[in-house]
Structure formats: structure tokens, C-alpha cells
Amino acid sequence: MNWESWQAFWAMGGYGLYVWGSFxxxxxxxxxxxxLLRRHRRQVWRRLKRMKTWDAQ
Amino acid sequence: xxxxxYASPSTFYPWAGKLIPWFAAxxxxxxxxxxxxxxxxxPTDFQQGEGYRIIFIHxxxxxxxxFIYVVMAFWSxxxxxxNTRQSFVMARAxxxxxxxxxxxxxxxxxLWGKPxxxxxxxxxxxxxxxxxxxxxxxxxxxxxxxxxxxxxxDRAGALLNLVGxxxxxxxxxxxxxxxxxxxxxxxSLTRAPSMAQTMLWGMLIMALAAWMYTIAVxxxxxxxxxxxxxxxxxxxxxxxxxxx
Amino acid sequence: xxxxxxxxxxxxVLLAARRRGDxxxxxxxxxxxxxxxxxxxxxxxxxLRSIGPGVVWVAALLAxxxxxxxxxxxxxxxxxxxxxxLSPCPMALLTLGKAIAHxxxxxxxxxxxxxxxxxxxxxxxxxxxxxxxSLAIGTPILSLLGSIGAALTLGLRGGGALVTLLIMPLxxxxxxxxxxxxxxxxxxxxxxxxLSLLGAFLVLSLLxxxxxxxxxxxxxxx
Numbered sequence: 001m002n003w004e005s006w007q008a009f010w011a012m013g014g015y016g017l018y019v020w021g022s023f024x025x026x027x028x029x030x031x032x033x034x035x036l037l038r039r040h041r042r043q044v045w046r047r048l049k050r051m052k053t054w055d056a057q
Numbered sequence: 058x059x060x061x062x063y064a065s066p067s068t069f070y071p072w073a074g075k076l077i078p079w080f081a082a083x084x085x086x087x088x089x090x091x092x093x094x095x096x097x098x099x100p101t102d103f104q105q106g107e108g109y110r111i112i113f114i115h116x117x118x119x120x121x122x123x124f125i126y127v128v129m130a131f132w133s134x135x136x137x138x139x140n141t142r143q144s145f146v147m148a149r150a151x152x153x154x155x156x157x158x159x160x161x162x163x164x165x166x167x168l169w170g171k172p173x174x175x176x177x178x179x180x181x182x183x184x185x186x187x188x189x190x191x192x193x194x195x196x197x198x199x200x201x202x203x204x205x206x207x208x209x210x211d212r213a214g215a216l217l218n219l220v221g222x223x224x225x226x227x228x229x230x231x232x233x234x235x236x237x238x239x240x241x242x243x244x245s246l247t248r249a250p251s252m253a254q255t256m257l258w259g260m261l262i263m264a265l266a267a268w269m270y271t272i273a274v275x276x277x278x279x280x281x282x283x284x285x286x287x288x289x290x291x292x293x294x295x296x297x298x299x300x301x
Numbered sequence: 302x303x304x305x306x307x308x309x310x311x312x313x314v315l316l317a318a319r320r321r322g323d324x325x326x327x328x329x330x331x332x333x334x335x336x337x338x339x340x341x342x343x344x345x346x347x348x349l350r351s352i353g354p355g356v357v358w359v360a361a362l363l364a365x366x367x368x369x370x371x372x373x374x375x376x377x378x379x380x381x382x383x384x385x386x387l388s389p390c391p392m393a394l395l396t397l398g399k400a401i402a403h404x405x406x407x408x409x410x411x412x413x414x415x416x417x418x419x420x421x422x423x424x425x426x427x428x429x430x431x432x433x434x435s436l437a438i439g440t441p442i443l444s445l446l447g448s449i450g451a452a453l454t455l456g457l458r459g460g461g462a463l464v465t466l467l468i469m470p471l472x473x474x475x476x477x478x479x480x481x482x483x484x485x486x487x488x489x490x491x492x493x494x495x496l497s498l499l500g501a502f503l504v505l506s507l508l509x510x511x512x513x514x515x516x517x518x519x520x521x522x523x
Binding site: 189192193195196199200203204209212213216217220221223224227228230231232234235238 | 454458459467470471473474477481484498502505509513516517520521523
Binding site for chain 1: 097107108114118154160171280281285288293297
């Protein structure tokens, strides 16, 4: 399936708003999930390291 | 293979760590393939034009949302039956991803429905069931968030999850019934465009991509949860030693 | 064993009878919530008739849910719940008894008030009768499912809202069949199918809910 041009691709036959609105939100959700996951992991590491230094004292 | 071996947090943690990159890579490759098929191979639909391409996200997301809930219930059952902590960790790790896919299914369902049938929200059986599924996910997560004691939170969430999973077929049946009574000759988002082979393949590959993504993300979340819970144990302290 | 069940029911009903304020509040809540809808939507009779069954049903749910989080909480706080759990009688009988008592205290009054509210929504006599019948089957389901929610959330902050969040999705089939039965009468398509399905859901709840609720109590109290 070929698209005549990039414009045609982005326009999606007039449905551009809906198609890209869908894919965009999905990407947003995936990015948010991964971002939150990394932040949570960083927070846990930091807290554990802090607790370790408290124990050592 | 002794399954209890992987039930031990200290074994689970490094093993999961090794698996994550593989599943992440698989997810990316499959997503690239699926999107390629979805945008460049699958033909334009006769009735719906280009707008139907949303199904390459909507349907896999809906499938995953239901699949994850069942897998959660599996881990909940194992946890309650064998009292293995890691089973509960897996169930808790799956919930946010399941809720996310449910939300995506609802959002994309609305965006698909608007140009096709003129309304942002159609109370058809599938979408309404997805909405209730979102409530079920939120319920489990809210319950676990409200309980401070991790053991009680694990078990309460697991029990609620199991009650939900038993009720899901009843809910789905009742919603379908409700829908046919009220809709009459109206439309249904469940009637997807008559499937060309390529469309089906695109959806299946995207579903597989979503599955691989789910496994990767769930393992990451499970590892972080495990670290937190096992913070007093030797192996976590040993890992911390290796950090400045 | 049956005596244990009756003791549980009798005790709860007696306690509630002494504190009339609680269940009266729930009944007034029911009436007020139902009255809010015409105020919010408009008094047009035909429209009210079409939304009436749904509105009365949802309001009945909410009124019932109001009191659910206290189902086990009072006994938990004064220690009598743990005493009951130590007894040799099966916990499922305790939870069943509590659910039945909850229905007697909260559900039955709803059944008596519902027809009056149905009249406010211009429901004809046949529909009023089915409304009461459907609620008579539906409210015990709510008490049973609600006991699971009450057991899971025992002692937690968040109270009634949390129980509602947990139980409402599970309750959807009862709402659909119950309100649908009344709508069936209004539209002439009959209500037998709805009522039979509702009845089946009740049987399912009776068989499973006390047992699940007992498991939930063990999880919460340990």
C-alpha cells in the first residue's frame, strides 16, 4: 500500500485527527508508564541507600 | 524444574533482570512489524476509509486488558493457595499495565466511534464492558493502596481480583443483554470491518507486541516491588554494597 | 448451626432497632436522592416514566451501600468479631447472618418506600409491583456482595466510598436485570426473563458470597 505523499499519510483520508489522536495517546500512556516505572525504581534505590547509611551509623 | 526456586525473591530478581531486555526488544520489533503492516500493507477499508486503522491499537489493547486481568487472577489464586509472596508481587505488578490498556482501549474506541457513528461514546456492549473492567482494575488498586500492611493488602487485592474474574462473564453477558434491549437497529463497534488477511495479521502482531511489552514492564515493576519488600534481607544489602 | 445463624441475625436487628437513627438516615437518603433527579432533569412525565426504574434502582443501591461499611466495623472495634471468629461455628454462617440482618434492616424498608417513589415517576401499577419484586430479589444480592466489600475494607479509611467503588462493578448484572424487568413491563416485552436471571444471580450470590466474605474477614483480621 503506497501513500502518494507524506501529506496523504498524515491526513489519513480525512481521519487524521482520530487515527493520530489514538496513536498519540497510546504513545503518551506508554511513555508515562515507563517514566513512572523508572522514577519509582530510582526512588526506591535512593531510599534503600539512605537507610543503609543510617544503619551503618 | 523446581518452580519454588523462582518463588524465592533472591532468585527472581536477577533472573527477571536478564529477561527484561529480551522482551523489550521483542516488543519493539513486533511493534515495528505490526505498524508497518497496519499502515503500509493493509489496504484501505471499503466502508470506513483510513479511519479503521485505529483497530491496530484498539483491538490489541482490549485483548490485553482482558488477558492481563485473567493472568492477575491466576497469580492471585497461586498466591492465596501456596502463600508465595512473589505470586502476589506479580499480581500487583500487572494491575497498572492492565488498567493502562483498558484506558487506551476506551480512548481509541471513542476516537474510532466518533467519525464512524457520530458519537464520542456509544454504549455498546464491548465498550461498556471495558469501562466496567476499568472500574474493576481501579477497585483492586484502590483497595491495595488503602491498606498499609503489605500482607493484608496482597491477600485482600487477590481475593477481590478473583471475585471480579468470576463475575466478568456474568457482567459481560448482562451488558450484552442490556445492549441488545436498548439499541435496536443501532450500530455495534464489535462489528469490525470485514477482515482482510493483512488486517488480521496486523492486529495479531500488534497484540503480540503488546504482550511482550507487558511482560517486560511487569518484570521491571515486580523487581522494584521485590527490592522494596525484601529490603531487610541479605541479598538486597549485598546489592547495595555494590553501590556508592 | 441454624441457631447460630438466627442468633447473629437477631442480635444485629436488635442493635439496629435501638439505634433507629442510622437506618432512618439511609431511608431518607433514598427518598432525597430519587427526588433530586426530576429537579435536575425536568418534570416531564413521559421522560420521568422512562428513567424511573433506573433511578429508583440506583438510589436503592446507594442507600444500601451507605450502611455497608459498618457491617463488621462495630463488632470489630469492640472485639466481639474476633470472639465470633474463634468460635467453632463456620464463619460463612456469621457473614450470611450479617448479610441477612443487613437486608432486614435496610432492604425491607426500601421495598416499602419504593412504590411511593415509583408513583412520583408516573409508573403504572403493574410496573410498581415489578419494581418491588425486582428490588426484593435485588437488595439481598446487594447485602451479600456488600458483605464481601465490607469484610475487605474492614477498619480502613475511605469508608463507604471505597466499598461502593469495589462493589458497584460486581453489582452491574443485578442492576441491569432488575431495572430491566421494570422497563420490560413498561415496554410490554415482559419481565420474566429479567426476573429469572436476577433470581439466578441471587442464588449464585447466596452460594458464594458468605464463603468469600468469610475468607475476606480472615484476611482483614489476621
